[in-house]
Structures are given as C-alpha cells and as structure tokens.
Amino acid sequence: MNVGGSRCGMTDLTHSKAVHYYKSQFTERIMNDTANKKTVRLRVNGRALECVEGQTILDGCRAADIFVPTLCNDRRLIPLGSCRLCIVEVKGYTMPVASCSTPALEGMEIVTENEELLRLRRATLELILANHPNDCMCCEKAGRCVLQELAYKLGVIPPADAPRHDALPVQDDNQSIIVDVNKCVRCGRCITICRDVVRRDAIVMRTPDGEGETRLMPAGTITLLTERCDFCGECISTCPVGSVLDKRQFGNRKTLVASQSSSE
Ligand code: SF4
Numbered sequence: 001m002n003v004g005g006s007r008c009g010m011t012d013l014t015h016s017k018a019v020h021y022y023k024s025q026f027t028e029r030i031m032n033d034t035a036n037k038k039t040v041r042l043r044v045n046g047r048a049l050e051c052v053e054g055q056t057i058l059d060g061c062r063a064a065d066i067f068v069p070t071l072c073n074d075r076r077l078i079p080l081g082s083c084r085l086c087i088v089e090v091k092g093y094t095m096p097v098a099s100c101s102t103p104a105l106e107g108m109e110i111v112t113e114n115e116e117l118l119r120l121r122r123a124t125l126e127l128i129l130a131n132h133p134n135d136c137m138c139c140e141k142a143g144r145c146v147l148q149e150l151a152y153k154l155g156v157i158p159p160a161d162a163p164r165h166d167a168l169p170v171q172d173d174n175q176s177i178i179v180d181v182n183k184c185v186r187c188g189r190c191i192t193i194c195r196d197v198v199r200r201d202a203i204v205m206r207t208p209d210g211e212g213e214t215r216l217m218p219a220g221t222i223t224l225l226t227e228r229c230d231f232c233g234e235c236i237s238t239c240p241v242g243s244v245l246d247k248r249q250f251g252n253r254k255t256l257v258a259s260q261s262s263s264e
Pocket residue numbers: 193194198200201202203228229230231232233234235236
C-alpha cells in the first residue's frame with residue numbers, strides 16, 4: 001500500500017504528519033513482533049510454520065506466502081474482524097475462526113482452504129454483492145478493488161435476484177474527496193485509520209436519523225467538510241472498494257483500450 005504517494009488535496013505538512021504516524025506504528029509493531037518474543041510453532045495446511053508470539057494466524061500465513069482472503073484487514077490497523085472472509089479452521093475448534101484476530105498458538109493445526117471454507121466465503125461475498133451497485137465496468141476503482149478481485153478469485157457473481165436499493169446521494173461537496181456510500185462494504189477501515197492513525201475522528205458509522213441501517217457519515221455535520229477532516233486522504237488509502245475516492249482520479253483510470261491506442 002502506498003503510504004508515501006501524493007494524496008487528494010492534502011498539504012505536505014498534513015501528509016508528513018500522517019506518514020510519521022505510520023512509521024511510528026510500523027516501528028512499534030515490528031519491535032513488538034520480534035523483541036524478546038517466543039517462537040510459536042504451528043502447522044498450516046500440513047506445513048510447519050514458525051510465528052512470533054503475539055502474531056495472528058493471518059500474520060503467520062502472510063509471512064509464509066499462504067493466501068487468505070481479507071477485506072477488512074489493513075496491516076497498519078488493529079484487526080477489525082468485520083468481513084469474516086479470512087476464516088480458517090483450527091483443529092479442535094468447533095467453528096472456523098477469523099485468522100486476522102486469532103493469535104497463533106503453539107501446536108495449532110490450521111487449514112486455510114477446503115470446500116466448507118470456500119462455501120462460507122462465497123456466501124459472505126454473495127451477501128456483500130447483493131447490496132452493491134456492481135457497476136464495475138465504469139467504477140474508478142476497477143482493477144484495484146479488493147472486492148472485485150476476491151469475487152473473481154472465489155468465482156462469485158452478484159445474485160440475479162438481489163433486491164435493488166434506491167441509490168443514496170454521492171457526497172461531492174468538498175474539494176478533494178468523493179464518498180459513495182452505495183459501494184461501502186462496512187469494513188470500518190476508513191473510520192479506524194482516521195481515528196487511530198490520523199487521530200481526527202472525522203467519520204463514523206451511524207444511522208442518518210437514528211433509525212434504519214448504519215452507514216458511513218461525517219462525524220458531527222452533514223458534510224465531510226467539517227472542522228475535523230483535514231483531507232489527508234488516508235481514508236482513501238485504506239478503502240478496499242470504490243467508496244472513498246480522490247476526485248483527481250476520476251476519468252483517469254488506465255485502460256487497455258487507451259494504452260493500445262497510445263502505442264499505435
Ligand atoms: S475523513 Fe479522516 S482520514 Fe479521511 S481525509 Fe478526513 S481526516 Fe483524513
């Protein structure tokens with residue numbers, strides 16, 4: 001994930017502040033991960049692995065290049081455990097567990113892929129896609145969207161009989177960020193990065209009028225342009241789908257057609 005690139009409309013000062021937060025969090029995590037920690041031995045898909053005490057099962061799998069699908073996980077953030085796509089089976093456990101929030105323990109025997117896990121992950125993705133606009137053909141995030149990639153990888157298409165919801169208005173009333181809550185998968189990453197990394201707490205998940213479904217909202221007022229948001233763009237950097245986007249991206253998606261015609 002690019003933490004050093006330019007962001008929408010942010011000042012250099014704001015950006016370097018955010019990068020400083022990142023660096024301190026990364027350093028802290030790496031130090032915590034390795035300093036004076038015991039080694040934990042476990043097996044994943046029959047393969048022997050070593051983790052550092054305190055790491056999660058997902059950390060161990062990633063370090064060993066074992067693919068586990070994730071939607072709500074961002075290494076910069078505390079595990080959110082909201083998407084349930086990272087489930088794995090652990091011998092002796094009655095139910096699959098979220099690998100992003102389950103510590104790796106000595107002697108664990110873990111399975112990351114089988115028919116049942118695939119069935120459960122597909123069912124989760126189908127539920128998400130049933131509540132998604134699925135306008136991938138013209139979405140600015142296409143090609144970089146985690147939801148699109150996982151649907152492709154796990155062979156899930158949007159259910160044909162999904163109820164159609166009225167589209168909620170796209171929030172476009174500021175200089176930098178476009179928020180389309182219709183595409184939000186409620187992973188919580190943007191809220192967490194804004195609260196824990198940027199320390200602005202500018203966005204929340206709540207119901208607009210105290211009833212109905214919760215959705216991503218600015219904290220306080222009805223627009224993103226509040227005194228709390230400094231447009232650092234870190235919510236954009238973590239959103240796995242096309243729900244929070246940099247305005248400057250629009251219309252600039254690289255396409256195969258464009259690159260073919262420019263090489264002619
Ligand atoms: S909502 Fe938070 S993370 Fe997003 S631009 Fe504003 S301050 Fe930054």
